[in-house]
Amino acid sequence: MxxxxxxxxxxxxxxxxxxxxxxxxxxxxxxxxYEKFGFLPLDTPIIESAEVLLxxxxxxxxxxxxxxxxxxxxxxxxxxxxxxxAKFVAKNYGSLSFPFRRYQIGKVYRGxxxxxxxxxxxxxxxxxxIGDGELDLINDAEIPSIIxxxxxxxxxxxxxxxINNRKILNGLxxxxxxxENSTEILRIIDKIEKIGKEAVIEExxxxxxxxxxxxxxxxxxxxxxSSDEKIEQLEKLGIENETYKxxxxxxxxxxxxxxxxxxxxENFKVDLTIARGLDYYxxxxxxxxxxxxxxxxxVCSGGRYENLAEYYTDKPLPGVGISIGLTRLFxxxxxxxxxxxxxxxxxxxxxxxxxxxxxxxxxxxxxxxVQGINTEVYLNNKKLKAKFKYADKLxxxxxxxxxxxxIKNKKxxxxxxxxxxxxxxxxxxxxxxxxx
Amino acid sequence: MxxxxxxxxxxxxxxxxxxxxxxxxxxxxxxxxYEKFGFLPLDTPIIESAEVLLxxxxxxxxxxxxxxxxxxxxxxxxxxxxxxxAKFVAKNYGSLSFPFRRYQIGKVYRGxxxxxxxxxxxxxxxxxxIGDGELDLINDAEIPSIIxxxxxxxxxxxxxxxINNRKILNGLxxxxxxxENSTEILRIIDKIEKIGKEAVIEExxxxxxxxxxxxxxxxxxxxxxSSDEKIEQLEKLGIENETYKxxxxxxxxxxxxxxxxxxxxENFKVDLTIARGLDYYxxxxxxxxxxxxxxxxxVCSGGRYENLAEYYTDKPLPGVGISIGLTRLFxxxxxxxxxxxxxxxxxxxxxxxxxxxxxxxxxxxxxxxVQGINTEVYLNNKKLKAKFKYADKLxxxxxxxxxxxxIKNKKxxxxxxxxxxxxxxxxxxxxxxxxx
Numbered sequence: 002m003x004x005x006x007x008x009x010x011x012x013x014x015x016x017x018x019x020x021x022x023x024x025x026x027x028x029x030x031x032x033x034x035y036e037k038f039g040f041l042p043l044d045t046p047i048i049e050s051a052e053v054l055l056x057x058x059x060x061x062x063x064x065x066x067x068x069x070x071x072x073x074x075x076x077x078x079x080x081x082x083x084x085x086x087a088k089f090v091a092k093n094y095g096s097l098s099f100p101f102r103r104y105q106i107g108k109v110y111r112g113x114x115x116x117x118x119x120x121x122x123x124x125x126x127x128x129x130x131i132g133d134g135e136l137d138l139i140n141d142a143e144i145p146s147i148i149x150x151x152x153x154x155x156x157x158x159x160x161x162x163x164i165n166n167r168k169i170l171n172g173l174x175x176x177x178x179x180x181e182n183s184t185e186i187l188r189i190i191d192k193i194e195k196i197g198k199e200a201v202i203e204e205x206x207x208x209x210x211x212x213x214x215x216x217x218x219x220x221x222x223x224x225x226x227s228s229d230e231k232i233e234q235l236e237k238l239g240i241e242n243e244t245y246k247x248x249x250x251x252x253x254x255x256x257x258x259x260x261x262x263x264x265x266x267e268n269f270k271v272d273l274t275i276a277r278g279l280d281y282y283x284x285x286x287x288x289x290x291x292x293x294x295x296x297x298x299x300v301c302s303g304g305r306y307e308n309l310a311e312y313y314t315d316k317p318l319p320g321v322g323i324s325i326g327l328t329r330l331f332x333x334x335x336x337x338x339x340x341x342x343x344x345x346x347x348x349x350x351x352x353x354x355x356x357x358x359x360x361x362x363x364x365x366x367x368x369x370x371v372q373g374i375n376t377e378v379y380l381n382n383k384k385l386k387a388k389f390k391y392a393d394k395l396x397x398x399x400x401x402x403x404x405x406x407x408i409k410n411k412k413x414x415x416x417x418x419x420x421x422x423x424x425x426x427x428x429x430x431x432x433x434x435x436x437x
Numbered sequence: 438m439x440x441x442x443x444x445x446x447x448x449x450x451x452x453x454x455x456x457x458x459x460x461x462x463x464x465x466x467x468x469x470x471y472e473k474f475g476f477l478p479l480d481t482p483i484i485e486s487a488e489v490l491l492x493x494x495x496x497x498x499x500x501x502x503x504x505x506x507x508x509x510x511x512x513x514x515x516x517x518x519x520x521x522x523a524k525f526v527a528k529n530y531g532s533l534s535f536p537f538r539r540y541q542i543g544k545v546y547r548g549x550x551x552x553x554x555x556x557x558x559x560x561x562x563x564x565x566x567i568g569d570g571e572l573d574l575i576n577d578a579e580i581p582s583i584i585x586x587x588x589x590x591x592x593x594x595x596x597x598x599x600i601n602n603r604k605i606l607n608g609l610x611x612x613x614x615x616x617e618n619s620t621e622i623l624r625i626i627d628k629i630e631k632i633g634k635e636a637v638i639e640e641x642x643x644x645x646x647x648x649x650x651x652x653x654x655x656x657x658x659x660x661x662x663s664s665d666e667k668i669e670q671l672e673k674l675g676i677e678n679e680t681y682k683x684x685x686x687x688x689x690x691x692x693x694x695x696x697x698x699x700x701x702x703e704n705f706k707v708d709l710t711i712a713r714g715l716d717y718y719x720x721x722x723x724x725x726x727x728x729x730x731x732x733x734x735x736v737c738s739g740g741r742y743e744n745l746a747e748y749y750t751d752k753p754l755p756g757v758g759i760s761i762g763l764t765r766l767f768x769x770x771x772x773x774x775x776x777x778x779x780x781x782x783x784x785x786x787x788x789x790x791x792x793x794x795x796x797x798x799x800x801x802x803x804x805x806x807v808q809g810i811n812t813e814v815y816l817n818n819k820k821l822k823a824k825f826k827y828a829d830k831l832x833x834x835x836x837x838x839x840x841x842x843x844i845k846n847k848k849x850x851x852x853x854x855x856x857x858x859x860x861x862x863x864x865x866x867x868x869x870x871x872x873x
Contacts, residue, residue: 005492007527007749009482015525017532018477018539025478037806039784039813041454042461046445046558047483047544056441069505071548089451091443096453098830100817103454108483112507122482139816261795263803313443348475359697367699370473377475380575381536394534
């Protein structure tokens with residue numbers, strides 16, 4: 002028979018089991034942490050009507066989208082979990098309790114140009130808190146405490162949650178009459194570390210920003226120090242703009258409450274340069290960096306928005322949320338070999354019967370499973386060496402060989418595959434489970 | 438702004454949180470049970486090259502598939518988890534340990550005509566055991582023990598795993614010189630429960646099966662009694678055909694070992710009428726019925742096949758596996774209101790602060806989370822009544838109100854929302870966790 006080459010599309014992650022186990026542990030840690038904070042699960046379809054999914058989209062998003070006809074229907078694959086959330090909340094407004102705290106962990110699709118570490122199918126892990134008409138600012142302070150808990154649970158200590166407020170930047174640009182140029186100015190000042198202050202000033206001049214305005218912008222981005230020092234200096238800049246003042250007030254309150262939520266000083270920081278998506282966020286914004294692996298970029302980002310679902314409903318639905326691009330994060334961490342895994346195998350123990358009578362081995366396996374131990378019985382007829390090799394390759398931590406002697410004496414040897422040590426135990430699931 | 442109607446496509450399940458919680462518990466029970474038996478996780482892309490995905494397909498499958506172009510690529514959405522498994526094993530043959538025991542739980546896509554309880558996007562929950570060249574028959578006996586454990590874990594007692602062997606049927610057809618018609622005959626006798634014996638005979642006549650052959654077939658499918666009695670009668674039929682004899686030998690061995698694996702007599706049964714997929718299975722086949730809800734049809738089916746990946750590789754890869762169509766199963770069980778849930782909410786407790794000082798409520802929440810308690814703090818400024826209503830609607834089982842008195846006295850009242858009873862406790866996470 003002519004064979005088809007069994008290939009996987011480029012830009013699509015498909016892991017071998019030993020890596021999939023690590024991936025699933027990360028995913029489960031994220032899920033469990035979101036649930037610890039009382040977020041409710043949501044699972045929306047991957048396919049939506051293109052009209053619904055693209056109600057807001059434009060530009061890059063539209064180009065990257067997987068869109069196709071099926072019968073009469075113009076369909077598209079979701080490219081994030083925010084638009085489906087907006088649709089869901091607008092559709093089910095009357096059935097939900099607000100604030101609506103939901104998490105969603107699922108695959109999204111973007112037909113980006115494929116390159117190493119970039120995926121066309123990838124997991125996003127989102128939480129959002131949606132208010133009905135209003136949502137208190139204190140929620141903006143809870144989010145960093147969730148990020149903090151999560152990255153601690155994932156095994157990291159040295160990370161920084163950077164916090165800014167979009168109103169400060171917007172107010173600054175309004176205050177210097179450069180609101181229309183704000184996108185361009187942000188792009189230029191973003192390069193300051195690369196090209197230096199003088200070059201930035203030069204570029205700002207080129208787009209007709211006046212010297213006085215340039216001075217204000219440079220003063221602003223040169224603000225240094227601790228979070229409190231930065232806030233103090235922002236107050237001293239004396240920018241007379243209501244948006245700016247509101248942003249300053251908000252960030253002060255958020256920082257105060259982030260402390261209240263128990264996030265240690267070393268894990269968060271006011272950073273006036275982060276902006277996040279230019280048209281969506283309207284208040285607090287977050288980015289999270291693993292300090293030893295800055296090259297990963299932000300590993301968890303989000304912020305506050307005015308109105309989740311304006312394309313679907315007149316109801317004002319303000320919210321605050323974050324997203325983790327898990328597939329890319331996993332790829333990078335795995336490449337760096339820094340994923341902390343509780344378990345490297347699914348099975349905790351492999352039982353190898355070397356007897357005609359399978360009754361006792363199977364009974365022991367069943368009893369061990371009742372004790373919460375993932376237990377596999379090696380059922381196939383191979384040489385003992387091949388069976389041990391199987392346990393080894395799957396990194397199963399314990400092996401018990403059961404032959405006629407073991408059955409007669411009701412004793413087994415529990416072999417620790419890592420140390421090679423064996424311990425003789427009663428053939429009793431509770432006793433064995435205690436030693437695993 | 439003109440609004441787009443926030444709708445979800447028909448044939449796509451999208452649950453409200455209280456139902457999603459139940460769904461996720463079922464999904465997690467399935468996953469944990471599969472892991473208890475040492476199956477390794479796999480997560481293949483939802484999109485594959487159409488050429489790869491359709492290497493084998495034809496007929497109905499081809500018509501139902503979601504297939505589309507993206508740039509130069511002819512793509513399709515997976516319609517089951519078996520074809521991606523075949524591709525994966527063929528592609529990664531050298532990196533896998535055999536027998537390769539894998540589970541996969543994921544969404545698949547079929548553009549069926551939408552109707553109540555039928556889904557175009559649905560979860561399949563599969564396990565398969567794949568051998569390298571050969572796979573011992575004992576594996577066929579382990580599968581029913583996994584089905585048994587799983588449905589017990591899902592809260593069911595009264596279910597029957599029906600077991601048959603395709604070789605018996607095939608041998609029977611060979612024995613009565615109807616091998617060429619076997620697909621058609623199987624299709625007809627598969628309907629016996631629905632359309633009755635007379636209609637089956639009528640249909641067999643229509644395709645020119647002779648009376649003598651019809652008698653043999655009907656004698657066969659009318660075999661009654663216990664599993665052992667059926668096997669005995671199969672032996673007495675005296676069909677002199679090697680395939681038939683092989684099948685009989687296999688089913689005897691499988692039934693013997695199903696008992697060995699501890700499946701109680703009342704939960705399994707030889708059923709000579711089940712056939713499952715007409716060209717795929719080659720030996721043992723399974724269907725599972727919830728006896729009180731026969732209208733659901735088989736809720737877990739599968740069987741033994743000769744060759745998983747013949748479209749991709751020359752390597753013979755025999756296997757045995759099962760699949761659960763979770764979305765439809767959930768829909769039906771939910772409609773019948775018979776899903777057993779451990780928890781109806783994500784949060785175990787809602788802390789309601791009625792004080793300016795949030796420090797103590799937040800500290801308690803953090804401590805409770807460390808104790809493994811999912812804890813939400815009600816952060817928004819609402820009337821106390823609205824806050825209790827929120828807990829009520831989300832079915833959060835416990836509430837603690839923390840005001841200035843509670844903080845001063847270091848005591849809180851733990852309110853059981855179901856009984857309305859309150860218990861005064863020290864404001865201490867360990868003490869509170871003990872009472873939840």
